[in-house]
Amino acid sequence: MDSIDLSPNQFKKLAERVLEFATRHLEELELRPIAPRVKASTLEELFHTPLPESGVGEEALEQLEAVARHSRAQNGRFFGYVLGSGDAVSATTELLCAVLNQNVTAWRSAPAAVTIERTVISWLAQAIGCSGFSGTLTSGGSSANLMALAMAREAKTPANQSGLTDGRRIAVYASSQVHMSIRKAVALLGIGHENIRTIRVDDFFHMIPQDLAHAMEFDMARGIPGVVVANAGTVNTGAIDPLQEIAAIASKHDAWLHIDGAYGALAAIAAPDKLSGLELADSISLDPHKWLYQPLDCGCLLYRDLGAARRAFSDSGEYVRPLSEDSREGYAIFEESMELSRRFRALKLWFSIRYHGFAKLRESIQKDLRHAQRLTRQIQAHPALELQAPVELSAVCFRYVGGRSPADPELNELNAAILGRILERGNLYLSNATLRSKFCLRACIVNHRTTDADIDRVVPEVLLAAKEVC
Numbered sequence: 001m002d003s004i005d006l007s008p009n010q011f012k013k014l015a016e017r018v019l020e021f022a023t024r025h026l027e028e029l030e031l032r033p034i035a036p037r038v039k040a041s042t043l044e045e046l047f048h049t050p051l052p053e054s055g056v057g058e059e060a061l062e063q064l065e066a067v068a069r070h071s072r073a074q075n076g077r078f079f080g081y082v083l084g085s086g087d088a089v090s091a092t093t094e095l096l097c098a099v100l101n102q103n104v105t106a107w108r109s110a111p112a113a114v115t116i117e118r119t120v121i122s123w124l125a126q127a128i129g130c131s132g133f134s135g136t137l138t139s140g141g142s143s144a145n146l147m148a149l150a151m152a153r154e155a156k157t158p159a160n161q162s163g164l165t166d167g168r169r170i171a172v173y174a175s176s177q178v179h180m181s182i183r184k185a186v187a188l189l190g191i192g193h194e195n196i197r198t199i200r201v202d203d204f205f206h207m208i209p210q211d212l213a214h215a216m217e218f219d220m221a222r223g224i225p226g227v228v229v230a231n232a233g234t235v236n237t238g239a240i241d242p243l244q245e246i247a248a249i250a251s252k253h254d255a256w257l258h259i260d261g262a263y264g265a266l267a268a269i270a271a272p273d274k275l276s277g278l279e280l281a282d283s284i285s286l287d288p289h290k291w292l293y294q295p296l297d298c299g300c301l302l303y304r305d306l307g308a309a310r311r312a313f314s315d316s317g318e319y320v321r322p323l324s325e326d327s328r329e330g331y332a333i334f335e336e337s338m339e340l341s342r343r344f345r346a347l348k349l350w351f352s353i354r355y356h357g358f359a360k361l362r363e364s365i366q367k368d369l370r371h372a373q374r375l376t377r378q379i380q381a382h383p384a385l386e387l388q389a390p391v392e393l394s395a396v397c398f399r400y401v402g403g404r405s406p407a408d409p410e411l412n413e414l415n416a417a418i419l420g421r422i423l424e425r426g427n428l429y430l431s432n433a434t435l436r437s438k439f440c441l442r443a444c445i446v447n448h449r450t451t452d453a454d455i456d457r458v459v460p461e462v463l464l465a466a467k468e469v470c
Protein backbone atom coordinates (compact mmCIF):
# COMPACT_ATOMS: atom_id res chain seq x y z
CA MET A 1 0.00 0.00 0.00
CA ASP A 2 1.32 3.44 -0.92
CA SER A 3 1.96 5.79 1.95
CA ILE A 4 0.20 9.17 1.88
CA ASP A 5 3.52 10.80 2.70
CA LEU A 6 5.34 13.06 0.23
CA SER A 7 9.06 13.21 -0.42
CA PRO A 8 10.54 16.60 0.52
CA ASN A 9 10.84 17.34 -3.19
CA GLN A 10 7.20 16.54 -3.91
CA PHE A 11 6.26 18.68 -0.94
CA LYS A 12 8.28 21.62 -2.25
CA LYS A 13 6.68 21.35 -5.70
CA LEU A 14 3.19 21.22 -4.25
CA ALA A 15 3.84 24.04 -1.81
CA GLU A 16 5.23 26.23 -4.58
CA ARG A 17 2.01 25.78 -6.56
CA VAL A 18 -0.05 26.72 -3.50
CA LEU A 19 2.23 29.73 -2.96
CA GLU A 20 1.47 30.81 -6.54
CA PHE A 21 -2.26 30.86 -5.74
CA ALA A 22 -1.67 32.79 -2.54
CA THR A 23 0.55 35.32 -4.32
CA ARG A 24 -1.95 35.79 -7.15
CA HIS A 25 -4.68 36.34 -4.56
CA LEU A 26 -2.64 39.15 -3.01
CA GLU A 27 -1.84 40.62 -6.45
CA GLU A 28 -5.52 40.73 -7.40
CA LEU A 29 -6.88 41.80 -4.04
CA GLU A 30 -7.51 45.41 -5.02
CA LEU A 31 -9.13 44.56 -8.35
CA ARG A 32 -11.58 41.88 -7.31
CA PRO A 33 -15.14 42.52 -6.15
CA ILE A 34 -14.86 42.63 -2.38
CA ALA A 35 -17.80 40.25 -1.94
CA PRO A 36 -17.82 37.55 -4.64
CA ARG A 37 -20.85 37.67 -6.92
CA VAL A 38 -21.82 34.05 -6.61
CA LYS A 39 -24.91 32.03 -5.77
CA ALA A 40 -24.93 29.30 -3.13
CA SER A 41 -26.14 26.82 -5.76
CA THR A 42 -23.07 27.52 -7.94
CA LEU A 43 -20.73 26.91 -5.02
CA GLU A 44 -22.49 23.68 -4.12
CA GLU A 45 -22.12 22.48 -7.69
CA LEU A 46 -18.44 23.33 -7.61
CA PHE A 47 -17.44 22.03 -4.21
CA HIS A 48 -20.16 19.77 -2.86
CA THR A 49 -18.95 16.74 -4.79
CA PRO A 50 -19.26 13.08 -3.80
CA LEU A 51 -16.68 11.69 -1.37
CA PRO A 52 -13.69 10.85 -3.61
CA GLU A 53 -12.67 7.21 -3.25
CA SER A 54 -9.65 7.68 -5.54
CA GLY A 55 -7.39 10.71 -5.39
CA VAL A 56 -6.66 13.03 -8.31
CA GLY A 57 -3.18 14.01 -7.14
CA GLU A 58 -1.99 17.42 -8.25
CA GLU A 59 -5.22 17.95 -10.16
CA ALA A 60 -6.64 18.80 -6.74
CA LEU A 61 -4.76 22.09 -7.11
CA GLU A 62 -7.09 23.16 -9.89
CA GLN A 63 -9.93 23.94 -7.52
CA LEU A 64 -7.83 26.24 -5.36
CA GLU A 65 -8.20 28.99 -7.92
CA ALA A 66 -11.99 28.74 -7.57
CA VAL A 67 -11.70 28.79 -3.79
CA ALA A 68 -9.80 32.07 -3.93
CA ARG A 69 -12.10 33.56 -6.59
CA HIS A 70 -15.18 32.84 -4.52
CA SER A 71 -13.74 34.14 -1.26
CA ARG A 72 -14.25 37.60 0.12
CA ALA A 73 -11.32 39.83 -0.87
CA GLN A 74 -9.84 41.50 2.18
CA ASN A 75 -8.47 44.61 0.55
CA GLY A 76 -8.17 48.14 1.93
CA ARG A 77 -11.91 48.75 1.50
CA PHE A 78 -12.99 45.93 3.79
CA PHE A 79 -14.68 47.51 6.82
CA GLY A 80 -17.05 44.74 7.81
CA TYR A 81 -17.14 43.24 11.32
CA VAL A 82 -14.26 43.58 13.76
CA LEU A 83 -11.80 41.57 11.75
CA GLY A 84 -8.11 42.15 11.19
CA SER A 85 -6.86 42.28 7.65
CA GLY A 86 -4.51 39.28 7.75
CA ASP A 87 -0.85 40.27 7.85
CA ALA A 88 0.91 38.54 4.94
CA VAL A 89 4.10 38.31 7.02
CA SER A 90 2.26 36.12 9.52
CA ALA A 91 0.67 34.12 6.72
CA THR A 92 4.07 32.94 5.52
CA THR A 93 4.55 31.02 8.77
CA GLU A 94 1.25 29.15 8.63
CA LEU A 95 2.67 26.43 6.39
CA LEU A 96 5.61 25.95 8.71
CA CYS A 97 3.22 25.79 11.65
CA ALA A 98 1.38 22.89 10.01
CA VAL A 99 4.59 21.12 8.97
CA LEU A 100 6.00 21.33 12.49
CA ASN A 101 2.59 20.17 13.75
CA GLN A 102 3.43 20.89 17.35
CA ASN A 103 0.79 20.04 19.90
CA VAL A 104 1.09 23.01 22.23
CA THR A 105 -0.19 21.29 25.34
CA ALA A 106 2.94 21.43 27.49
CA TRP A 107 6.66 22.16 27.30
CA ARG A 108 7.31 18.42 27.11
CA SER A 109 5.22 18.16 23.95
CA ALA A 110 6.28 21.41 22.24
CA PRO A 111 9.34 23.00 23.88
CA ALA A 112 9.99 25.85 21.42
CA ALA A 113 6.29 26.54 20.82
CA VAL A 114 5.49 26.78 24.54
CA THR A 115 8.45 29.07 25.17
CA ILE A 116 7.38 31.29 22.26
CA GLU A 117 3.75 31.38 23.41
CA ARG A 118 4.84 32.42 26.89
CA THR A 119 7.02 35.10 25.32
CA VAL A 120 4.24 36.61 23.20
CA ILE A 121 1.85 36.51 26.15
CA SER A 122 4.31 38.57 28.18
CA TRP A 123 4.78 40.96 25.21
CA LEU A 124 1.02 41.45 24.83
CA ALA A 125 0.57 42.03 28.56
CA GLN A 126 3.39 44.56 28.58
CA ALA A 127 2.09 46.27 25.43
CA ILE A 128 -1.30 47.01 26.97
CA GLY A 129 0.09 48.11 30.34
CA CYS A 130 -0.58 44.86 32.19
CA SER A 131 2.95 43.58 32.81
CA GLY A 132 2.94 40.60 35.12
CA PHE A 133 -0.37 39.19 33.87
CA SER A 134 -0.30 35.57 32.71
CA GLY A 135 -2.44 34.05 30.00
CA THR A 136 -2.81 31.81 27.00
CA LEU A 137 -3.64 32.19 23.34
CA THR A 138 -7.14 31.11 22.39
CA SER A 139 -9.14 30.54 19.22
CA GLY A 140 -10.66 34.02 19.64
CA GLY A 141 -12.49 36.45 21.86
CA SER A 142 -15.46 34.15 22.40
CA SER A 143 -13.36 31.36 23.86
CA ALA A 144 -11.32 33.87 25.89
CA ASN A 145 -14.58 35.25 27.33
CA LEU A 146 -15.81 31.73 28.12
CA MET A 147 -12.58 30.88 29.91
CA ALA A 148 -12.64 34.18 31.81
CA LEU A 149 -16.17 33.59 33.07
CA ALA A 150 -15.27 29.99 34.01
CA MET A 151 -12.42 31.36 36.11
CA ALA A 152 -14.63 34.04 37.62
CA ARG A 153 -17.37 31.58 38.52
CA GLU A 154 -14.92 29.15 40.11
CA ALA A 155 -13.26 31.99 42.05
CA LYS A 156 -16.49 33.48 43.36
CA THR A 157 -18.87 30.49 43.51
CA PRO A 158 -16.80 27.29 43.34
CA ALA A 159 -18.82 24.71 41.46
CA ASN A 160 -16.33 22.52 39.60
CA GLN A 161 -16.78 19.77 42.17
CA SER A 162 -20.45 19.79 43.09
CA GLY A 163 -22.06 22.06 40.55
CA LEU A 164 -24.14 25.10 41.46
CA THR A 165 -26.03 23.24 44.19
CA ASP A 166 -28.21 24.47 47.09
CA GLY A 167 -29.60 27.36 45.08
CA ARG A 168 -26.20 29.06 44.90
CA ARG A 169 -26.08 31.78 42.26
CA ILE A 170 -23.71 34.29 40.78
CA ALA A 171 -24.72 37.51 39.06
CA VAL A 172 -23.08 38.74 35.85
CA TYR A 173 -23.24 42.52 35.32
CA ALA A 174 -22.79 43.79 31.80
CA SER A 175 -24.05 46.68 29.74
CA SER A 176 -26.74 46.36 27.11
CA GLN A 177 -23.93 46.61 24.53
CA VAL A 178 -22.06 43.50 25.68
CA HIS A 179 -20.98 41.01 23.01
CA MET A 180 -23.16 37.94 22.46
CA SER A 181 -20.27 35.66 23.46
CA ILE A 182 -20.77 36.74 27.09
CA ARG A 183 -24.40 35.60 27.01
CA LYS A 184 -23.27 32.33 25.43
CA ALA A 185 -20.64 31.82 28.12
CA VAL A 186 -23.20 32.47 30.85
CA ALA A 187 -25.46 29.82 29.31
CA LEU A 188 -22.68 27.28 28.78
CA LEU A 189 -21.41 27.63 32.34
CA GLY A 190 -24.84 26.97 33.78
CA ILE A 191 -25.02 30.44 35.33
CA GLY A 192 -28.24 31.12 33.46
CA HIS A 193 -29.36 34.16 31.49
CA GLU A 194 -31.68 35.07 34.35
CA ASN A 195 -28.59 35.95 36.35
CA ILE A 196 -27.38 38.54 33.88
CA ARG A 197 -28.00 42.05 35.16
CA THR A 198 -28.17 44.31 32.13
CA ILE A 199 -26.84 47.73 33.05
CA ARG A 200 -28.03 50.75 31.08
CA VAL A 201 -25.72 52.81 28.88
CA ASP A 202 -25.50 56.59 28.45
CA ASP A 203 -25.60 58.55 25.19
CA PHE A 204 -22.05 57.40 24.45
CA PHE A 205 -23.02 53.72 24.87
CA HIS A 206 -20.93 53.57 28.07
CA MET A 207 -22.12 51.53 31.04
CA ILE A 208 -23.59 53.86 33.69
CA PRO A 209 -21.54 53.21 36.85
CA GLN A 210 -24.27 54.39 39.23
CA ASP A 211 -26.64 51.79 37.79
CA LEU A 212 -24.00 49.14 38.23
CA ALA A 213 -23.47 50.18 41.86
CA HIS A 214 -27.23 49.99 42.59
CA ALA A 215 -27.61 46.57 40.96
CA MET A 216 -24.62 45.21 42.87
CA GLU A 217 -25.81 46.57 46.21
CA PHE A 218 -29.16 44.85 45.69
CA ASP A 219 -27.52 41.46 45.00
CA MET A 220 -24.84 41.78 47.67
CA ALA A 221 -27.56 42.36 50.27
CA ARG A 222 -28.86 38.91 49.28
CA GLY A 223 -25.40 37.34 49.41
CA ILE A 224 -25.11 36.85 45.65
CA PRO A 225 -21.48 37.25 44.47
CA GLY A 226 -20.77 38.95 41.18
CA VAL A 227 -18.77 39.12 37.98
CA VAL A 228 -18.61 42.48 36.24
CA VAL A 229 -17.97 42.46 32.50
CA ALA A 230 -16.78 45.81 31.20
CA ASN A 231 -16.24 46.61 27.53
CA ALA A 232 -13.01 47.96 26.13
CA GLY A 233 -14.55 48.59 22.74
CA THR A 234 -18.11 47.42 22.21
CA VAL A 235 -18.71 45.46 19.06
CA ASN A 236 -21.27 47.95 17.71
CA THR A 237 -19.69 51.35 18.29
CA GLY A 238 -16.31 50.74 19.93
CA ALA A 239 -17.48 52.34 23.19
CA ILE A 240 -15.10 51.99 26.13
CA ASP A 241 -16.82 51.68 29.48
CA PRO A 242 -15.46 53.85 32.34
CA LEU A 243 -13.02 51.17 33.42
CA GLN A 244 -11.60 52.86 36.51
CA GLU A 245 -14.99 53.69 38.02
CA ILE A 246 -16.27 50.22 37.25
CA ALA A 247 -13.15 48.63 38.77
CA ALA A 248 -13.69 50.60 41.99
CA ILE A 249 -17.30 49.39 42.25
CA ALA A 250 -16.35 45.77 41.48
CA SER A 251 -13.59 45.90 44.06
CA LYS A 252 -15.90 47.38 46.73
CA HIS A 253 -18.16 44.34 46.30
CA ASP A 254 -15.33 41.83 45.94
CA ALA A 255 -16.55 40.95 42.46
CA TRP A 256 -14.46 39.58 39.60
CA LEU A 257 -13.76 42.18 36.92
CA HIS A 258 -13.47 40.85 33.39
CA ILE A 259 -12.77 43.31 30.58
CA ASP A 260 -13.88 42.22 27.14
CA GLY A 261 -11.22 43.91 25.07
CA ALA A 262 -11.54 41.58 22.09
CA TYR A 263 -12.05 44.60 19.89
CA GLY A 264 -10.34 47.46 21.67
CA ALA A 265 -7.77 46.37 24.26
CA LEU A 266 -4.95 46.28 21.74
CA ALA A 267 -5.65 49.91 20.85
CA ALA A 268 -3.88 50.60 24.17
CA ILE A 269 -0.69 50.12 22.17
CA ALA A 270 -1.50 53.24 20.15
CA ALA A 271 -3.72 55.26 22.47
CA PRO A 272 -3.01 54.18 26.08
CA ASP A 273 -4.95 57.07 27.61
CA LYS A 274 -8.21 55.87 26.09
CA LEU A 275 -7.83 52.53 27.87
CA SER A 276 -6.46 53.39 31.28
CA GLY A 277 -7.88 50.99 33.82
CA LEU A 278 -7.18 47.79 31.88
CA GLU A 279 -4.56 46.98 34.49
CA LEU A 280 -7.28 46.87 37.19
CA ALA A 281 -9.00 43.83 35.67
CA ASP A 282 -8.86 40.27 36.94
CA SER A 283 -9.02 39.06 33.33
CA ILE A 284 -8.91 40.64 29.88
CA SER A 285 -9.82 39.22 26.46
CA LEU A 286 -7.93 40.62 23.51
CA ASP A 287 -7.76 39.46 19.92
CA PRO A 288 -4.57 39.72 17.86
CA HIS A 289 -6.68 38.45 14.92
CA LYS A 290 -8.50 41.75 15.17
CA TRP A 291 -6.29 44.71 15.98
CA LEU A 292 -2.87 43.16 15.46
CA TYR A 293 -3.91 42.12 11.94
CA GLN A 294 -3.12 38.44 12.48
CA PRO A 295 -4.69 35.84 10.20
CA LEU A 296 -7.39 33.85 11.98
CA ASP A 297 -7.23 32.41 14.48
CA CYS A 298 -5.39 34.19 17.26
CA GLY A 299 -7.18 35.32 20.40
CA CYS A 300 -5.81 35.76 23.91
CA LEU A 301 -6.90 35.71 27.53
CA LEU A 302 -4.79 37.49 30.12
CA TYR A 303 -5.34 37.17 33.86
CA ARG A 304 -3.86 38.57 37.02
CA ASP A 305 -3.90 35.42 39.17
CA LEU A 306 -2.45 32.26 37.72
CA GLY A 307 -3.89 30.36 40.68
CA ALA A 308 -7.41 31.28 39.57
CA ALA A 309 -6.74 29.77 36.14
CA ARG A 310 -5.37 26.60 37.72
CA ARG A 311 -8.34 26.31 40.07
CA ALA A 312 -10.69 26.57 37.11
CA PHE A 313 -8.91 24.32 34.61
CA SER A 314 -6.49 21.98 36.33
CA ASP A 315 -7.76 18.43 35.98
CA SER A 316 -5.10 16.39 34.23
CA GLY A 317 -4.98 12.77 33.30
CA GLU A 318 -1.98 10.65 34.26
CA TYR A 319 -0.81 10.35 30.65
CA VAL A 320 0.05 14.01 30.46
CA ARG A 321 1.85 14.16 33.79
CA PRO A 322 4.95 16.40 33.56
CA LEU A 323 8.16 14.42 33.97
CA SER A 324 10.56 17.22 34.87
CA GLU A 325 11.51 18.82 38.15
CA ASP A 326 12.37 22.08 36.33
CA SER A 327 9.20 24.16 36.61
CA ARG A 328 9.68 25.54 33.09
CA GLU A 329 10.10 22.08 31.60
CA GLY A 330 7.23 20.73 33.68
CA TYR A 331 4.97 23.57 32.53
CA ALA A 332 1.60 22.46 31.13
CA ILE A 333 -0.72 24.92 29.38
CA PHE A 334 -3.68 22.57 29.79
CA GLU A 335 -3.54 23.19 33.54
CA GLU A 336 -4.46 26.82 32.77
CA SER A 337 -6.67 26.47 29.72
CA MET A 338 -9.81 24.64 28.67
CA GLU A 339 -7.95 23.30 25.61
CA LEU A 340 -5.65 20.30 25.47
CA SER A 341 -4.57 19.85 21.82
CA ARG A 342 -3.69 23.28 20.50
CA ARG A 343 -2.04 24.58 17.36
CA PHE A 344 1.10 26.69 17.37
CA ARG A 345 -0.78 30.02 17.22
CA ALA A 346 2.10 31.95 18.71
CA LEU A 347 4.39 31.33 15.74
CA LYS A 348 2.77 33.80 13.35
CA LEU A 349 2.32 36.43 16.05
CA TRP A 350 5.89 36.13 17.29
CA PHE A 351 7.24 36.25 13.74
CA SER A 352 5.06 39.21 12.77
CA ILE A 353 6.01 41.25 15.85
CA ARG A 354 9.71 40.52 15.34
CA TYR A 355 9.51 41.23 11.62
CA HIS A 356 7.68 44.55 11.87
CA GLY A 357 8.64 45.70 15.35
CA PHE A 358 6.06 47.08 17.71
CA ALA A 359 6.52 50.65 16.48
CA LYS A 360 5.18 49.73 13.03
CA LEU A 361 2.17 47.94 14.49
CA ARG A 362 1.49 50.91 16.75
CA GLU A 363 1.62 53.24 13.73
CA SER A 364 -0.81 51.05 11.85
CA ILE A 365 -3.32 51.14 14.71
CA GLN A 366 -2.88 54.92 14.93
CA LYS A 367 -3.58 55.12 11.20
CA ASP A 368 -6.83 53.16 11.69
CA LEU A 369 -7.85 55.59 14.44
CA ARG A 370 -7.08 58.55 12.16
CA HIS A 371 -9.00 56.97 9.27
CA ALA A 372 -12.04 56.56 11.49
CA GLN A 373 -11.91 60.26 12.36
CA ARG A 374 -11.46 61.19 8.69
CA LEU A 375 -14.58 59.21 7.75
CA THR A 376 -16.47 60.71 10.70
CA ARG A 377 -15.71 64.24 9.51
CA GLN A 378 -16.86 63.41 5.97
CA ILE A 379 -20.13 61.96 7.28
CA GLN A 380 -20.74 64.93 9.54
CA ALA A 381 -20.09 67.30 6.65
CA HIS A 382 -22.69 65.68 4.39
CA PRO A 383 -26.33 66.74 4.86
CA ALA A 384 -27.72 63.41 3.59
CA LEU A 385 -25.84 61.39 6.22
CA GLU A 386 -26.16 61.25 9.98
CA LEU A 387 -23.60 59.91 12.45
CA GLN A 388 -25.27 57.57 14.97
CA ALA A 389 -22.69 57.24 17.72
CA PRO A 390 -19.50 58.90 18.95
CA VAL A 391 -16.39 57.37 17.37
CA GLU A 392 -14.05 56.42 20.20
CA LEU A 393 -12.05 53.77 18.40
CA SER A 394 -12.55 52.85 14.76
CA ALA A 395 -16.21 51.80 14.39
CA VAL A 396 -18.23 54.43 12.54
CA CYS A 397 -22.01 53.99 12.65
CA PHE A 398 -24.13 56.20 10.42
CA ARG A 399 -27.30 56.35 8.34
CA TYR A 400 -28.42 57.75 5.06
CA VAL A 401 -31.27 60.13 5.86
CA GLY A 402 -31.37 62.05 2.58
CA GLY A 403 -33.49 64.97 3.76
CA ARG A 404 -36.06 62.85 5.63
CA SER A 405 -36.88 63.18 9.28
CA PRO A 406 -34.42 61.03 11.29
CA ALA A 407 -37.48 59.48 12.97
CA ASP A 408 -38.90 58.23 9.64
CA PRO A 409 -39.47 54.48 10.22
CA GLU A 410 -38.76 53.72 6.55
CA LEU A 411 -35.13 54.69 7.04
CA ASN A 412 -34.40 51.26 8.51
CA GLU A 413 -35.50 49.48 5.36
CA LEU A 414 -33.85 52.05 3.14
CA ASN A 415 -30.48 51.71 4.87
CA ALA A 416 -30.70 47.91 4.75
CA ALA A 417 -31.33 48.19 1.00
CA ILE A 418 -28.38 50.59 0.65
CA LEU A 419 -26.13 48.10 2.44
CA GLY A 420 -27.29 45.32 0.13
CA ARG A 421 -26.59 47.47 -2.92
CA ILE A 422 -23.12 48.45 -1.66
CA LEU A 423 -22.21 44.79 -1.24
CA GLU A 424 -23.58 43.96 -4.70
CA ARG A 425 -21.52 46.74 -6.25
CA GLY A 426 -18.47 45.07 -4.69
CA ASN A 427 -16.22 48.09 -4.15
CA LEU A 428 -16.71 48.43 -0.43
CA TYR A 429 -17.58 46.13 2.43
CA LEU A 430 -19.60 47.64 5.26
CA SER A 431 -21.54 45.84 7.96
CA ASN A 432 -24.44 47.03 10.06
CA ALA A 433 -25.51 47.65 13.64
CA THR A 434 -28.87 48.38 15.19
CA LEU A 435 -28.63 51.24 17.67
CA ARG A 436 -31.72 52.30 19.62
CA SER A 437 -33.88 50.44 17.09
CA LYS A 438 -32.22 52.22 14.17
CA PHE A 439 -30.60 50.16 11.44
CA CYS A 440 -27.18 51.74 10.81
CA LEU A 441 -24.40 51.28 8.32
CA ARG A 442 -21.16 50.47 10.11
CA ALA A 443 -17.56 50.83 8.97
CA CYS A 444 -15.13 49.12 11.32
CA ILE A 445 -11.58 50.06 10.39
CA VAL A 446 -8.99 47.55 11.62
CA ASN A 447 -7.22 47.26 8.30
CA HIS A 448 -3.52 47.77 7.66
CA ARG A 449 -4.20 47.97 3.89
CA THR A 450 -6.54 50.96 4.06
CA THR A 451 -5.37 54.24 2.54
CA ASP A 452 -6.85 57.74 2.70
CA ALA A 453 -8.18 57.14 -0.82
CA ASP A 454 -10.05 54.04 0.38
CA ILE A 455 -11.68 56.07 3.14
CA ASP A 456 -12.61 58.78 0.66
CA ARG A 457 -14.60 56.25 -1.37
CA VAL A 458 -17.01 55.43 1.44
CA VAL A 459 -19.32 58.46 1.29
CA PRO A 460 -19.57 58.51 -2.55
CA GLU A 461 -20.31 54.75 -2.59
CA VAL A 462 -23.06 55.15 0.00
CA LEU A 463 -24.61 58.07 -1.89
CA LEU A 464 -24.47 56.20 -5.18
CA ALA A 465 -26.07 53.11 -3.65
CA ALA A 466 -28.76 55.35 -2.07
CA LYS A 467 -29.50 56.89 -5.48
CA GLU A 468 -29.81 53.44 -7.03
CA VAL A 469 -32.21 52.04 -4.44
CA CYS A 470 -34.36 55.15 -3.88
Ligand SMILES: Cc1ncc(COP(=O)(O)O)c(C=O)c1O
Binds near residue numbers: 140142234235261263
Ligand atom coordinates in the same frame (compact mmCIF):
# COMPACT_ATOMS: atom_id res chain seq x y z
C1 LIG B 1 -16.30 43.06 21.88
C2 LIG B 1 -16.15 41.68 21.30
N1 LIG B 1 -16.09 40.63 22.12
C3 LIG B 1 -15.96 39.37 21.67
C4 LIG B 1 -15.90 39.11 20.32
C5 LIG B 1 -15.77 37.70 19.85
O1 LIG B 1 -14.50 37.50 19.32
P1 LIG B 1 -14.20 36.28 18.31
O2 LIG B 1 -14.96 36.60 17.07
O3 LIG B 1 -12.73 36.34 18.15
O4 LIG B 1 -14.69 35.04 18.97
C6 LIG B 1 -16.01 40.18 19.42
C7 LIG B 1 -16.00 39.94 17.97
O5 LIG B 1 -16.15 40.83 17.17
C8 LIG B 1 -16.10 41.50 19.92
O6 LIG B 1 -16.15 42.57 19.11
